[in-house]
Amino acid sequence: MNEGRILVVDDEKSMCELIEAALQMRGFETVSSQSASDAMGRFRESEFDVVLTDVRMPGESGLQLCQQLCSLRPDVPVVVMTAFGSMETAVAAIRSGAYDFITKPVEMEVLAIALARAVEKRRLSNQIRLLKQAAEGRNTADELLGESEPMKRLTDQLIRVSPTGTSILITGESGTGKELVARSIHQRSPRAKRPFVAVNCAALSESLLESELFGHAKGAFTDARSERRGLFLEAEGGTLLLDEIGDMPMAMQVKLLRTLEENRLRPVGGDREIEFDVRVLAATHRDLELAVEEGRFRQDLFYRINVIQLHLPALRARGVDILKLAIHFVDRFAKHANKPISGIAEPAAEKLLSYAWPGNVRELRNVIERAVALTRYNTITLEDLPEKIRDYKSKTVFIGGDDPTELVSLEQVESRYVEHVLDAVNQNRTLAAQVLGIDRKTLYRKLKD
Numbered sequence: 494m495n496e497g498r499i500l501v502v503d504d505e506k507s508m509c510e511l512i513e514a515a516l517q518m519r520g521f522e523t524v525s526s527q528s529a530s531d532a533m534g535r536f537r538e539s540e541f542d543v544v545l546t547d548v549r550m551p552g553e554s555g556l557q558l559c560q561q562l563c564s565l566r567p568d569v570p571v572v573v574m575t576a577f578g579s580m581e582t583a584v585a586a587i588r589s590g591a592y593d594f595i596t597k598p599v600e601m602e603v604l605a606i607a608l609a610r611a612v613e614k615r616r617l618s619n620q621i622r623l624l625k626q627a628a629e630g631r632n633t634a635d636e637l638l639g640e641s642e643p644m645k646r647l648t649d650q651l652i653r654v655s656p657t658g659t660s661i662l663i664t665g666e667s668g669t670g671k672e673l674v675a676r677s678i679h680q681r682s683p684r685a686k687r688p689f690v691a692v693n694c695a696a697l698s699e700s701l702l703e704s705e706l707f708g709h710a711k712g713a714f715t716d717a718r719s720e721r722r723g724l725f726l727e728a729e730g731g732t733l734l735l736d737e738i739g740d741m742p743m744a745m746q747v748k749l750l751r752t753l754e755e756n757r758l759r760p761v762g763g764d765r766e767i768e769f770d771v772r773v774l775a776a777t778h779r780d781l782e783l784a785v786e787e788g789r790f791r792q793d794l795f796y797r798i799n800v801i802q803l804h805l806p807a808l809r810a811r812g813v814d815i816l817k818l819a820i821h822f823v824d825r826f827a828k829h830a831n832k833p834i835s836g837i838a839e840p841a842a843e844k845l846l847s848y849a850w851p852g853n854v855r856e857l858r859n860v861i862e863r864a865v866a867l868t869r870y871n872t873i874t875l876e877d878l879p880e881k882i883r884d885y886k887s888k889t890v891f892i893g894g895d896d897p898t899e900l901v902s903l904e905q906v907e908s909r910y911v912e913h914v915l916d917a918v919n920q921n922r923t924l925a926a927q928v929l930g931i932d933r934k935t936l937y938r939k940l941k942d
C-alpha cells in the first residue's frame with residue numbers, strides 16, 4: 494500500500510539513504526535530494542504529499558526551503574528535522590510554516606508516525622477543497638437544459654465525446670452556454686473529481702495571460718514578489734477551459750501550441766520545464782476558420798484544438814426550449830426572492846418565443862430575473878418584460894423594406910435572405926453557409942456581388 498510520496502532533503506547522502514530505506518519498508522514512496530535548490534526543482538517537477546527536510550545545509554537552509562515551499566504550495570505539509578534540544582530552531586521552523594518537526598537523532602518509528610499524520614492532513618485538506626468546489630459548482634452552475642432537436646443532438650455528442658479525453662472546440666454565440674457545456678464535459682469525464690478551471694483569454698493582455706496560464710518564477714517581472722503556479726498546474730489532473738480562444742494574441746498562440754504539443758510548460762522567468770496532465774477545452778464565439786484564412790489565428794493551433802467541434806445553437810433556434818428555460822429560471826428566481834410565482838402568462842410567453850435573443854440564454858436569464866423582481870402578480874405578465882421585447886416585431890425576410898407592398902426581384906430576395914441569415918448567426922460565415930446550404934466560396938461571391 495502506498496502510504497504517501499515523500500521528498501527527503503538532507504545534505505548527507507548516507508542520512509538520506511537511511512531514512513529512505515526505513516520509509517520504504519513502511520510503505521512510503523520516496524525521492525531524495527541533497528540541497529534546497531535541487532529539492533525545489535524536484536518539487537516543481539512532480540507531486541509530493543509531504544516534504545521532510547533537515548535544517549542545516551550548505552547553501553539555502555531547510556527553513557528557507559520551508560518558506561518557499563509554503564508560499565508555493567501551502568497544501569503540501571513540510572516536516573523539519575531539528576537538532577535535539579534546539580527549541581529555538583523548532584519554533585523558527587513552525588514560524589516558517591512547517592507543519593511539524595522531529596528531533597535528531599531520528600527515531601524511524603516516530604518519523605513514520607509524523608509523516609503518516611502529515612500525509613493524512615494533506616489528503617483531508619484536499620478533500621475539503623474538492624468538496625467546497627463541488628458545492629460551489631452545484632450552487633452556481635445550471636444544468637444544461639434543452640429538449641429541442643439541436644440540443645438533443647448536442648447532448649448526444651456530448652455524452653459520446655466527454656469520457657474520451659480528446660480536445661474539443663466549443664463554438665456558439667455569446668451566452669449560448671459554452672462554459673456550461675465545458676463543465677458538463679468535465680463532469681462526465683474520468684477527471685470529474687479533479688479541478689475544472691476556466692480562463693477568459695480575451696480579458697488579459699498577452700504578458701498577463703502567459704503568467705496566468707503558465708505561472709511565473711519569483712522576480713520574473715516587477716510585481717512578481719513570489720512564485721505563482723499557473724492555471725495549467727492548478728488544473729492538474731482535471732480540465733482547463735480556454736474561453737474566447739479566438740481573441741488570443743498571435744504570440745501567445747505560438748507558446749500555447751508548443752505547450753500543448755509537448756505537454757510541458759515553462760513558467761515565465763523560470764529555468765525548468767514542468768510536465769502537466771490536463772485536458773484542454775477551448776471555446777469561442779468567433780468564426781475561427783475565417784480567422785485562420787485572414788491570418789488572425791494560427792492554422793496549426795486550430796487543428797490542435799479542433800479535433801472535435803461542438804456547436805451550440807443560438808437560443809432563437811431552440812424553439813420551445815425558450816419557454817422551458819424561462820420557466821426554469823422563473824422557478825429558480827422566485828424561490829430566491831421568496832415570491833409565489835408559478836409561471837408565465839400566455840401573451841408574455843408569446844413575446845418570449847418571438848424575440849430574437851441576441852444575448853441568448855444569458856439574456857433570457859437576466860430578463861426573467863428582472864421580471865420576477867418586478868411582478869406584482871403570481872405569473873410573469875407582458876408588463877414585466879422589457880420594452881424591447883414587448884415591442885419586438887420579428888422581421889419578415891422577404892419584405893425587408895419599409896413598404897410592405899413593395900415587390901422585389903428574386904435577386905434582391907436572395908441578397909436580403911443572406912443578410913438575414915448572417916445577422917441570425919452573428920456574422921459567422923461558416924455557419925451561415927451551412928444554414929444556406931452553399932459552400933463558403935459561393936457565399937463570399939454572393940456577398941461581393
Ligand SMILES: Nc1ncnc2c1ncn2[C@@H]1O[C@H](COP(=O)(O)OP(=O)(O)OP(=O)(O)O)[C@@H](O)[C@H]1O
Pocket residue numbers: 634635636637638639665666667668669670671672673674736778818854855858
Ligand atoms: N442549456 C442551458 N440550460 C440552463 N442554463 C443555461 C443553458 N445555457 C446557458 N445557460 C446559462 O446561461 C448563462 C450563460 O451561459 P455560459 O456562460 O455558459 O455562456 P457562454 O456561451 O460561455 O457565454 P460567453 O460566450 O459570453 O462566455 C449561464 O448562467 C448559464 O448557466
